[in-house]
Amino acid sequence: MTVYDRIGRGYATTRGPDPRIAAQVVAALGGMTSVVNVGAGTGSYEPAETIVAVEPSSTMIAQRPAGTAACVRGTAEALPLSSGSVDAALAVLTVHHWTDVEAGIAELRRVARKRVVILTWDQRVFREFWLVREYLPAAAAVSAGHAVPIPLIAELLPGARVEPVPVPHDCTDGFGAAFWRRPEAYLDPRVRAGISMLAQAHPRDLVDGLSALTADLESGAWHERHRELSTLDRLDAGYRLIVGG
Numbered sequence: 001m002t003v004y005d006r007i008g009r010g011y012a013t014t015r016g017p018d019p020r021i022a023a024q025v026v027a028a029l030g031g032m033t034s035v036v037n038v039g040a041g042t043g044s045y046e047p048a049e050t051i052v053a054v055e056p057s058s059t060m061i062a063q064r065p066a067g068t069a070a071c072v073r074g075t076a077e078a079l080p081l082s083s084g085s086v087d088a089a090l091a092v093l094t095v096h097h098w099t100d101v102e103a104g105i106a107e108l109r110r111v112a113r114k115r116v117v118i119l120t121w122d123q124r125v126f127r128e129f130w131l132v133r134e135y136l137p138a139a140a141a142v143s144a145g146h147a148v149p150i151p152l153i154a155e156l157l158p159g160a161r162v163e164p165v166p167v168p169h170d171c172t173d174g175f176g177a178a179f180w181r182r183p184e185a186y187l188d189p190r191v192r193a194g195i196s197m198l199a200q201a202h203p204r205d206l207v208d209g210l211s212a213l214t215a216d217l218e219s220g221a222w223h224e225r226h227r228e229l230s231t232l233d234r235l236d237a238g239y240r241l242i243v244g245g
């Protein structure tokens with residue numbers, strides 16, 4: 001059983017692609033006509049040009065909507081594709097789950113003739129996000145333990161450019177910082193189940209922080225302390241696109 005066979009059961013209910021982030025991913029792919037989506041999950045951010053998806057969890061594969069690309073069960077570290085068989089390889093919010101990032105990125109480079117696009121986060125920025133900094137240090141520890149350093153990815157993709165991916169205030173994907181201006185959302189267990197740093201932390205270690213957040217929302221202390229957030233439409237919480245090739 002893979003991790004996502006356990007934590008991914010309700011993934012499709014809270015995790016769908018945000019159209020503004022999807023547009024940024026499509027722009028990064030820049031007209032590539034054949035794409036492999038690696039760590040594809042339920043198919044979020046998968047462009048129409050995707051000819052095959054690769055995903056290890058059958059629970060995630062089972063939630064792929066009808067009409068999405070054919071999906072092969074496999075891992076990034078050993079892609080079931082021949083060398084140079086696609087224009088581009090895409091990996092969205094997945095590298096932090098790989099057991100061997102260097103091998104996985106070498107595989108993306110092996111199968112993609114022209115471009116590799118990776119979406120992940122920069123922990124140096126993400127660790128300042130109010131949820132993990134002020135309330136949930138246990139989740140911060142999970143996220144720090146999983147984070148793949150951006151300089152390491154850039155080193156593995158020589159010449160790559162790194163683009164910030166700001167999170168819209170009404171982001172329709174439910175990843176870690178998606179609810180930065182909607183703090184009440186983090187009190188919903190279904191929302192937390194779709195965020196791996198919260199799903200993988202021990203529930204006992206989140207109790208005090210969630211109680212403190214509840215109290216601060218009721219008293220108005222959260223809104224007082226984060227008044228500046230209500231003036232922003234987008235936030236740089238550390239998400240980054242790395243575009244190589």
Ligand SMILES: C[S@@+](CC[C@H](N)C(=O)[O-])C[C@H]1O[C@@H](n2cnc3c(N)ncnc32)[C@H](O)[C@@H]1O
Binds near residue numbers: 057076099
């Ligand atoms: C947070 S989900 C992201 C799914 C999808 N890309 C998205 O943006 O919604 C992370 C995915 O990475 C997959 N994954 C975990 N280990 C992997 C590996 N070694 N190779 C490829 N994918 C992996 C998980 O099964 C899961 O579906």
